[in-house]
Amino acid sequence: MKSDPKERYLAIDIGGSHIKSTILNMDGEMQIEYQKITTPKNATPDQVIESIATLIKDFSEYDKISIGFPGFIKNGVVQTAPNLNNKAFKNFNLSQAIASKFNKPVRLVNDADMQGLGVVSRVGLEMVITLGTGFGTALFMDGKLLPHLELAHLPVRKGMDYDDFIGDKALEADGLEKWNAKLKEVLETFSAVINYDSLFLSGGNAKKINFDLDKNIKLVGNRDGIKGGMFLWKEEDGYCVRTVNPI
Incomplete structure (x- = not known):
């Protein structure tokens, strides 16, 4: 175009x-x-x-x-x-x-x-996860947007999807320490399932992460996205x- x-x-x-x-x-x-x-x-x-x-x-x-x-x-x-x-x-x-x-x-x-288009490096398989009111995801191959998958609605526990498990309501109910422990589990799961080259974390709750991230994971802001x-x-x-x- x-x-x-x-x-x-x-x-x-x-x-x-x-x-x-x-x-x-x-x-x-x-x-x-x-x-x-x-x-x-x-x-x-x-x-x-x-x-x-x-x-x-x-x-x-x-x-x-x-x-x-x-x-x-x-x-x-x-x-x-x-x-x-x-x-x-x-x-x-x-x-x-x-x-x-x-x-x-x-x-x-x-x-x-849309956030991902603004932040990915455009090299290899890249994933974006947004941590806000809910849990959002996007996938890119060499900068090209791939068909969207609503991974937020995959079941993670009985009667609970990723939106429920790690969204705003979970953070409020669980408290910061438990929420971070759950998020660490989520990131490990998606690393194994997607096998991405790079992961970008965005959204209002990304700034509340209190554990060390892998070298191929980067925090980005809404203004970047x-x-x-x-x-x-x-x-x-x-x-x-x-x-x-x-x-």
Whole structure:
């Protein structure tokens, strides 16, 4: 895809606790200060869209919109939203709704996928894990985004998936020491199962890790990951990423 060197991208990271946004240039550099707003509790699609409108009302001009969403996305349509109003988001075409609301082309992917595009080294098999309200994952081969797997919903204990096991609610219930012990177990499991070359840990709870990480594991921040909103437009329009235009 040929891009205008002056293009600017509105990058939006929708999280269970906050919605974050900035505008990026073609080099992934922030053109305005990184902004955030609280995500409404049990948020519906309309509430998320209105929150975005409030957040960006004073933003400067942009050409395209990139969105990271905390759930499974298929062809721009939300399939799951476990940390928002899951029922309201089921089969909701969020990319089309946002494209039409703001009259710009949209690319919508899982939030860990977009974060990963901003932080991976683009060498070998790389994994991104986000530790926030829930547990997010993304996989890349030599920098190419691979089809998304909702590994957060694999069972880890009876009646418990990884979202339950290591997400915000687990941290609150278990306390920091127990949560770290569980996280160490999780990282060992994914190292054995995925056999990644590099792992990047992001999200608000990544800063709470209190044990030494393997040499091929790196901590990265949300501000590093949001530049994935620029790289998202360098991906081929296809199975993993689809452009949705305003109607």
